[in-house]
Amino acid sequence: xxxxxxxxxLVLVLAPAVSAEAVILKGTLRAVDAENPAPFGTGHAVxxxxxKAPEGAAVAPKALLDPRYAVHVLAGKKLxxxxxxxxxxxxxxxVVWLDGDGDGIFAETERRTxxxxxxxxxxxxxxxxxxxxVPVRIGGREHHVDIxxxxxxxxxxxxxxxxxxxxxxxxxxxxxxxxxxxxxxxxDGEFGGSEDxxxxxxxxxxxxxxxxxxxxxxxEGCFLAGNRIAVRALRGVEIGLDVRAAExxxxxxxxxxxxxxxxxxxxxxxxxxxxxxxxxxxDGDRPRASVPLTWLHVPFERAQxxxxxxxxxxxxxxxxxxxxxxxxxxxTTYRDAEVARVLGNRFxxxxxIKDQDPAGDHPRxxxxxxxxxxEVVLGVWSPDGKLIHVIRGWMRPTDLLMEIDxxxxxxxxxxxxxxxxxxDED
Numbered sequence: 001x002x003x004x005x006x007x008x009x010l011v012l013v014l015a016p017a018v019s020a021e022a023v024i025l026k027g028t029l030r031a032v033d034a035e036n037p038a039p040f041g042t043g044h045a046v047x048x049x050x051x052k053a054p055e056g057a058a059v060a061p062k063a064l065l066d067p068r069y070a071v072h073v074l075a076g077k078k079l080x081x082x083x084x085x086x087x088x089x090x091x092x093x094x095v096v097w098l099d100g101d102g103d104g105i106f107a108e109t110e111r112r113t114x115x116x117x118x119x120x121x122x123x124x125x126x127x128x129x130x131x132x133x134v135p136v137r138i139g140g141r142e143h144h145v146d147i148x149x150x151x152x153x154x155x156x157x158x159x160x161x162x163x164x165x166x167x168x169x170x171x172x173x174x175x176x177x178x179x180x181x182x183x184x185x186x187x188d189g190e191f192g193g194s195e196d197x198x199x200x201x202x203x204x205x206x207x208x209x210x211x212x213x214x215x216x217x218x219x220e221g222c223f224l225a226g227n228r229i230a231v232r233a234l235r236g237v238e239i240g241l242d243v244r245a246a247e248x249x250x251x252x253x254x255x256x257x258x259x260x261x262x263x264x265x266x267x268x269x270x271x272x273x274x275x276x277x278x279x280x281x282x283d284g285d286r287p288r289a290s291v292p293l294t295w296l297h298v299p300f301e302r303a304q305x306x307x308x309x310x311x312x313x314x315x316x317x318x319x320x321x322x323x324x325x326x327x328x329x330x331x332t333t334y335r336d337a338e339v340a341r342v343l344g345n346r347f348x349x350x351x352x353i354k355d356q357d358p359a360g361d362h363p364r365x366x367x368x369x370x371x372x373x374x375e376v377v378l379g380v381w382s383p384d385g386k387l388i389h390v391i392r393g394w395m396r397p398t399d400l401l402m403e404i405d406x407x408x409x410x411x412x413x414x415x416x417x418x419x420x421x422x423x424d425e426d
Contacts, residue, residue: 020230020242025169025180027237031143032164037206039199040215042146043187044162045072049083049149058099058106060084068093070159075138075189077102081159083114083129083149092116093129096147100136110135114149127151138165138189139237145187163187169239170203176225177203180239183215192218192234200229213261213321213355220256223249254297254356265327282332282396289340296350299359303350307383313407314381315347318365320354325376328394336397342404347380380407382414 032038049068053059058080060067067084080099085092094114097106114129128150135142143165151157167182182191182198191198197215200222216222221230221242228250232240269276296303300316307314319326333339343349354362354373369390371377378391389407391400 020228020244022232023171023241023243025171025239025241027167027169027180027182027239029139029141029167029237030165032166037209038166038168038181038183039201039206039210040166040181040183040197041209041212042162042164043183043185043196044160045187047072047081047159047161049157049159053082054080056104058082058097058104060097061106064095064097065090066093068157072161073188074102074136074163077189079136080104080106081147081161082106083159086113092127093149096129096131096134096149098134098136098145098147100134102137112147114147124152136163136189161187163189165189167191167237167239171241173225173227173243178225179203180229180241182234182239192231194218198231200224211322213257213264217256217260220260221250221253223253228253248358249356258297258353258356261321262327262330265324266331268324269328269331280394280396283398286397287337289335289337291340293334293340293344293349296348297353297356298350300350300352300361300365301359303348304381304385307348307381308385310348311383312346312348313383313388313411315343315349316365316379316381317349317351318354318362318369318371318377318379319351320362320373322355323374325374325394328376329400333395333397333400339397339400342401346404346408382411386414388414 030036032042047070049070051068053067053069054071056078057069057071060069060082064082064084064086065088067082070081072079072081079102082097083093084095086095094116096112096114098110098112099106100110112131112134114131116127116129119126119128128148131147133144134147136145137143143163146162148160148162149157150160163184165184167184168179170177170179172178178200179202180198180200183196184191185197186193186195197217199210199215201224218231221228223229223246226245227243228246230242230253232242234240295317296306303314303316317326317329334343352361352365365379366373366377368387369377369379371390371392376393379387380389380391382388388410389403391403395403
């Protein structure tokens with residue numbers, strides 16, 4: 001009897017509370033334009049332009065002077081793109097050819113004129129050209145792409161190909177009428193790649209596109225109409241979803257989104273690290289933390305309860321997914337070994353993210369800290385729930401450590417009991 005009870009208990013522990021239902025939909029591949037909008041923007045891919053035609057690529061017409069080439073894979077077909085000058089009188093590329101049907105030959109109908117331009121960006125002169133509405137064929141149907149070429153001084157000319165099409169399908173869940181959209185973010189004519197995005201929304205007219213951080217990666221589920229919805233599989237235009245009843249967003253989905261946003265801003269920071277450190281010199285010899293800080297992502301009241309239980313002050317980092325400045329500390333100061341040790345040992349750490357804030361803490365805390373949404377701001381509360389210090393703006397590790405010293409000095413003045421030094425180990 002005990003053995004049977006043990007087996008039943010094991011089955012109950014291992015079995016999911018609510019099994020997911022497989023939903024199979026047949027999607028429609030369509031263009032996205034002003035008359036037929038989608039809840040996200042245009043996908044695009046960027047290629048270097050080479051002076052040598054790639055092997056097997058379509059060869060530019062002889063009339064095209066100084067041709068440069070790129071190859072873009074669209075729906076499994078290699079499409080050659082060639083840009084160049086139409087005559088000796090022209091100084092810069094003004095013509096683009098796109099082998100839109102992938103037959104390896106440039107037809108006269110595949111020629112477009114580039115609208116040339118010159119722009120100044122951060123003191124650099126950038127020259128380029130644009131052609132819109134260039135036809136391509138995907139799945140036997142004609143779609144259109146936009147082509148933009150640009151060259152910075154001393155760098156290889158680049159080509160940006162943007163495609164505006166999506167895969168969509170409606171489906172019902174109870175009384176809710178929903179619609180799932182897949183974005184071809186890398187403009188390769190296929191869906192489900194690592195850079196592609198998806199979303200489920202109420203089946204209503206699209207008023208404006210969602211922001212880049214509001215659409216989901218393939219492995220991220222969403223919560224809508226009392227259900228957790230995730231992608232099971234994509235095969236051509238066939239869409240497989242897992243749908244199960246839920247009381248709220250899945251914590252693992254929220255964590256995946258947070259990590260993706262952190263990686264995105266970290267990558268953007270690395271692209272501009274040299275310029276940033278030139279403006280904000282830092283001590284490169286300081287040791288780096290071996291592991292990142294661990295943050296709570298819970299309502300403010302629960303974070304305060306943890307602070308009271310442990311007797312440690314609560315440090316709250318206010319963020320928003322759209323605000324890259326709020327992620328600067330993550331890529332720099334929080335990676336300092338001494339900062340990580342002091343924060344990790346002496347504080348309860350919590351992040352309140354505007355985009356994952358069902359309790360509505362973010363706007364209230366901004367008001368309490370007298371801060372604005374675009375600013376970098378940290379608040380520190382004592383274990384008894386009193387706001388004792390506000391840290392504003394990005395700062396170097398040594399500067400943040402000085403602010404932490406101020407926190408513990410305030411705690412010492414306010415408490416008759418001894419307060420450990422900031423660097424003390426637990």
